[in-house]
Amino acid sequence: MNVLIIAEIGSNWEGSISKAKKIIKECKKAGADAVKFQMWRANDLYDSSHPNWKQIQKSEITFEKAKTLKKFADQQKIEFFCSAFYPEAINMLERLNVKKYKIASRTCLLKDPFSLETLISKAKTKKPMIVSMGMGGSKQKIKNIFKNNTTTFCYCVSKYPTKFNEIEWKKAIKYDGFSDHTIGISAPILFTTLKKIKGSKNIIIEKHVKLLNSKGPDASSSLDIIKFSEMISTIRLISKSKI
Numbered sequence: 001m002n003v004l005i006i007a008e009i010g011s012n013w014e015g016s017i018s019k020a021k022k023i024i025k026e027c028k029k030a031g032a033d034a035v036k037f038q039m040w041r042a043n044d045l046y047d048s049s050h051p052n053w054k055q056i057q058k059s060e061i062t063f064e065k066a067k068t069l070k071k072f073a074d075q076q077k078i079e080f081f082c083s084a085f086y087p088e089a090i091n092m093l094e095r096l097n098v099k100k101y102k103i104a105s106r107t108c109l110l111k112d113p114f115s116l117e118t119l120i121s122k123a124k125t126k127k128p129m130i131v132s133m134g135m136g137g138s139k140q141k142i143k144n145i146f147k148n149n150t151t152t153f154c155y156c157v158s159k160y161p162t163k164f165n166e167i168e169w170k171k172a173i174k175y176d177g178f179s180d181h182t183i184g185i186s187a188p189i190l191f192t193t194l195k196k197i198k199g200s201k202n203i204i205i206e207k208h209v210k211l212l213n214s215k216g217p218d219a220s221s222s223l224d225i226i227k228f229s230e231m232i233s234t235i236r237l238i239s240k241s242k243i
Contacts, residue, residue, distance in 0.1 A: 001192075001195070001196050001200060001201060001202070001203065001239045001240075002201065002202045002203075002239070003192060003202075003203050003204075003205060003235055003236070003239045004033050004034065004202070004203070004204045004205070005031070005032050005033050005034075005204075005205050005207075005232055005235065006032065006033065006034045006035075006036050006102075006130075006204065006205065006206040006207070007023075007027040007030075007032040007034065007035045007036065007207065007209040007228065008036050008179075008206050008207060008208045008209065009023060009024075009035055009036060009037050009038075009209065010037075010038055010208055010216075010218040010222070011038070011055065011056070011059040011216045011217050011218045012208070012209065012210040012211070012214045012216050012218050012219060012222055013037070013059065013216075014055065014058065014059065014214065014215070014216045015055070015058030015059045015060075017065065017068060017069070019211065020037075020069055020072075021069070021072050022211060023035070023209065023210070023211055023225070024069065024072055024073050024076055024078065024080075025076055026211065026225045027078060027209060027225070027228070028076045028077065028078040029229070030225060030228050030229035030232055031229065031232040031233065031236065032078065032209075032228070032232060033078070033079060034078060034079035034080070034081060035073060035078055035079070035080055036080075036081055036082060036083065036102055036206070037061055037066070037069065037080070037081075037082050037083075038059075038061070038082060038083045038085070038104075039061045039066065039082045039083065039084045039085065039086075039089040039092070039093065040060065040061075040083075040084075040085035040086065040089075041060060041085070041086055042056045042057045042060055044085060044086060044112065044113045044114065045085060045106075045112055045113075052217040055216055055217055056217065059216070061082070063092040063095075066082070066092060066093065066096060067096060070096045070098070079099060080096075080098065081093075081098045081099060081100050081101060081102065082098065082101070082102065083101070083102040083103070083104045083107075084101060084118060084122070085104070085107065085112065085114070085115075085118060086113075086114045086117075086118055087114055087117045087118050087120075087121040089118070090118065090121040090122055090125065091121075094125060098127075099127065099128070100127050100128040100129065100130065101122045101125070101127060101128075101129055101130070102129075102130045102131075102132070102206075103119065103122070103129055103130065103131040103132065103142070104132060105132045105133055105134040105135040105136075105137075105156055105158050105179075106135055106158075107119065108131065108132075108133045108135065108136070108137030108138075108142055109135055109136060109137045110137065119142070119145050119146075120145065122146075122149075123145050123146050123148065123149055125149075126148050126149055127149065128149060128150040128151070128152070129146050129149050129150070129151045129152070130151075130152050130154060130177060130204060130206070131146075131151060131152065131153050131154065132153075132154045132156040132158075132177075132179040132206075133153065133154075133156065134155075134156030134157055134158035134179070135158045139153070152176050152177045152204055153175055153176070153177060154175055154176075154177030154178055154179040154204060154206060155167075155171065155172040155174075155175040155177065155178050155179070155191075156178075156179040156180075156181070157181060158181070159181060160181050160218075160220075160221035161181055161182060161183045161220070161221040162180070162181040162182045162187075163182070164182055164184075164186060164187055167182070167187060169190075169194065172191060172194075173191070173194045173195060173198060176195075176200065176202065176203050176204065177203060177204035177205070177206070178191040178203070178204070178205055178206070179206040180205065180206065180207050181208065181221055183221070183223070184223075184227070185223065185227055185228075185230060185231035185234070188205045188207060188231060188235065189231065189234050189235060189238065191203075191205070192205065192235045192238050192239065193238055196238055196239065196241070196243055197243055205235065207223055207228065207231065208221060208222035208223060209222055209223055209224075209225060209228045210222040210223070210224055210225070211224070211225060212224050212225065212226070
């Protein structure tokens with residue numbers, strides 16, 4: 001079984017290119033297949049009264065920052081891609097030749113500014129899409145938009161963090177991807193095991209990852225790089241096992 005393991009960086013790079021490079025390097029060392037960042041504009045998604053407003057603003061990724069991070073990821077031989085939240089971001093990322101895109105749960109609701117335009121822009125690339133729908137939205141509408149794209153839907157519970165007992169496993173294993181927000185490593189390992197038993201050939205695991213000293217808004221619901229490495233080793237072992 002092939003398992004694509006994605007390290008979701010989110011805001012855990014804390015607006016620091018040097019920290020971003022360090023976490024990319026550590027994720028590669030841990031055995032991840034890809035690192036994913038989020039390309040948004042703070043004013044589109046958040047109110048300036050948000051308690052983490054300064055950190056949110058600091059974590060905006062411009063084209064130049066994306067270019068720097070993509071180049072570094074290429075050097076480390078790990079894939080770089082993004083969740084993008086506004087149409088112009090797609091144009092920027094296309095210039096960097098990213099291989100795929102992520103659709104965040106909130107984008108599927110079509111309530112954020114430019115959500116529909118962003119989805120249409122992504123669809124036009126005809127590249128693979130990874131979609132989380134933890135917040136709801138119309139799966140059929142998303143399928144219609146991406147009828148010319150290879151699309152993988154991920155099971156997701158949009159709580160940060162998610163408690164293990166909040167996962168509906170009978171529902172989860174119907175998906176080929178799992179975007180996990182639990183604190184530990186048990187949930188993605190169990191998902192991999194269940195999908196292996198079902199005979200799945202390809203699955204996706206996405207996990208929020210942080211450096212040991214991370215203090216960003218996402219840190220409290222992210223896995224540190226040591227645990228992340230342990231998770232990957234276990235998943236690789238399961239994926240190669242004979243069941």
